[in-house]
Amino acid sequence: MSRAADRSAQGETLSRAVWSVLAGQGLERLTVRAVAAAAGCTTGLVMHRFPNRQALLLHARQLLHQVTRGRVEALEAAAGSPRAALRAVLHQGMALDEQTRQEAIVWMGFLAAAVTDDELIAEHRRSNRAWRDRIERLTAASAPEWTAERVATVALALIAMTEGVAAYAAADPAAFPAADQERMLDATLAAHGLLEADPPW
C-alpha cells in the first residue's frame, strides 16, 4: 500500500476511533489518549497525523458528514420514486438500531463540542445546510405543485422531527422504539400528503 493511502487510511481509522469514544464514553472523556487507545496506537501517532486535538475532531466530523452523505445518496439512487426516496432518506436519519443510535449520540457530541470550536460549528452548519437542501429537493420533487415556501416549511418540519426523535431515542431507546419512530414518520408524511401508501388509519 502506498504512503498516501496509508496516511488516509490512518486518518479514517483515527476518525472512527473518535466516533467510538464519543459514542461510548462521551465528550468529557474524548481525550487524545482515549482515541489512541481505541485506535490501537499511541498518542504519538495521533499527534503526527494531526497538528492538534481540534484538527482531529474536525476531520472526524467531516468524515461523518461524508459517510452519511454516501449512504443517503445510495438510498436516493435506489429509490423508485421521489416519495420513496424522501421516506428512505429520512428513515435512515432516525435512531432505529444500535448503529444509528450511536451515530445520533456522536452527532450530538460534535454539536456540544462545537459550542467552543468555531471550525467545528462552521462544519456543522455546512453539513446541516446540505442536509436541508437535500430534503427540500426531495420534498419539492414529491409535491411539484407546492410553493417554494411550503416546500421549505415542510422540509424543515421533517428534518427537525427526525433529528429530534433521534436525540430522544439515543438517550432512551426503550422509551422510543423503532416502531414508534417509523409510525411517527409515516403519520407525518401522510399528514402532509407525502406518503406513497395510504395513511395508517
Next chain:
Amino acid sequence: MSRAADRSAQGETLSRAVWSVLAGQGLERLTVRAVAAAAGCTTGLVMHRFPNRQALLLHARQLLHQVTRGRVEALEAAAGSPRAALRAVLHQGMALDEQTRQEAIVWMGFLAAAVTDDELIAEHRRSNRAWRDRIERLTAASAPEWTAERVATVALALIAMTEGVAAYAAADPAAFPAADQERMLDATLAAHGLLEADPPW
C-alpha cells in the same frame, strides 16, 4: 434570611451559573472553577454546597426541568382552549430568541454530559417522560376523537420536531429564524388538523 433559605438560594445561584457556563462555554469548559467564577464565589463554596461535581450538575439539571415545567404550566393555564395550550407549550420549546436558544444549548449540553453519567441520564428520561405525557394529554384534549395510538404518534412527532428545530436553531440561529420555526409549527399542527386558525395556505 434564614439559613435554609440561604442554602437553597445558593443552590439555585450555582445551578444558574452551571447553565451560564454550559451555554456560553460548552461542556468541555464546564469546570468547578468556571462555575464558581460565574457565580461570583470560590470553589470552596461550591464543594461545600455539593459533595462533588456530579451532584452539582444533577441539581442544575433538575432545576432546569422544574423551571421549564413552571413556565409551561403557566402557559397552559392561560390558554383559552386545549389547542391554544398545545400550540403555546410547543412554541416555548423552540429556540426563538436568545433566551430559548441558550436553553436549547444547555439542554443539549446536559444530554451530552449524560452519556457518562447514570444519574443524569435517569433525570433526563424522567424529564422527557413528563414532557411527552404533557403533550400527549394536550393532544388528546385537542382531538378527542383520536385513538390513543394516534395521539401518541402525533404527540411524538410534535415533541421531536420542536426539539429538533431547537437544536438546529441553537447551532445556527441565522439559518433558522423564529419566523421559519413558527411557520413550521403551524404547518404541522394544521396538517394534523390541530390548528385553531385556518392553515396558512
Next chain:
DNA sequence: CTCCGTTCGTAACAAGCGTTACGGTAACAT
C-alpha cells in the same frame, strides 16, 4: 465577653490533560 459551630476562602494535592522533544527503526534512494 467567651466559646463553639458553621461557613467558606485559600492553598495544596494527585491525577489526567494536550502538546512537545527525542530516539530508534524501518523503508527508500543511490
Next chain:
DNA sequence: ATGTTACCGTAACGCTTGTTACGAACGGAG
C-alpha cells in the same frame, strides 16, 4: 551496502482538573 528520510513509540513538560485539608471570619448561646 550505505546514507537519508519519514515514521512513530516513549517519555516528559507545563497546565488544568476534581477534590481535600486547613484556617480565618462570622454569628448565636451561655
